[in-house]
Amino acid sequence: MCYMKLPPLKSLLYFKYVAELGSLKAAAEQLYVTQAAVSQQIKLLEEHLDCLLFERKVRQVVLTPSGQQLLPYVLTGMNSLAKGVQALRQDPRPDTLNLSVLGSFAHCWLLPRLSDFQKQHPDIKIRLEPSDKLTNFDEGETDIGIRFGEGNYPNLHTELLAADSILLACKPGLVDKSKPIRAQVLEQKLIMDICPDAERAWQCFFDLHDIKKHEAPEFLSIDNAAIVVQAAQAGQGIAMVRRRLIEPQLELGQLEAVTDFEMDCLFKYFIAAPENHFRWQKVIHFCRWIKAQMGA
Secondary structure (H helix, E strand, C coil): CCCCCCCCHHHHHHHHHHHHHCCHHHHHHHHCCCHHHHHHHHHHHHHHHCCCCEEECCCCEEECHHHHHHHHHHHHHHHHHHHHHHHHCCCCCCCEEEEEECHHHHHHHHHHHHHHHHHHCCCCEEEEEECCCCCCHHHCCCCEEEEEECCCCCCCEEEEEECCEEEEEECCCCCCCCCCHHHHHHHCCEEEECCHHHHHHHHHHHHHCCCCCCCCCCEEEECCHHHHHHHHHCCCCEEEEEHHHCHHHHHHCCCEEEEEEEEECCCEEEEEECHHHHHCHHHHHHHHHHHHHHCC
């Protein structure tokens, strides 16, 4: 494939400044060069492209149609170069780890265990950013994100942490396990975590116990897995919950599995971040720790 020879990067950089500032003089001041040097680079670029890029006026310059057409490509290219250079830089905050984490995972799983990491690495401060949306790493504030999904995060490196399963749980004593479960479920309040895994699990459970849709009680629908856990623990009803989110409650006897019904979740836990972040020492320490905690 044959490519057109590109003009010098320096002339494209000067073009960017002049186009943005609308002045040769202002561009020269920003670049710490003479106005003549800027004018010469613009002239070289116009000769290379064989077209006028600016219309010269008394105190300003205005982009010609050709200049307007070129500018967005130059801006995109310069931004790409800046990101590439930034990616090679060392960690700007080696003593602080900024984590973007699902609120439910942070509340139910991470926070009860985080003191162990901080004991092992007292020199690393943790800053949590609870959010249901993957952060915009271009803003430069977040180091890594932990998500529950399929692992397809464009332009990010991902590492699998662990799978999970979903089971039926409630406050101890709410259900009599010596009696048939079908009738008790029909008499209880049901708590729905608004997510594909929970909806799929409830439907499978209903099918197993021959419960028709019109027979099932009304759901208390909650769009937050941590609140679902709290509602179940408070005795508000029976809930389909992810096992990893209720491990402490199961161990302490604050929740119990209603039956032996359990399904693998479609989604899994992933760490996601720009690839160069995984070379930072604090991220290496955290990834090693959380993988050990999750049995990865």
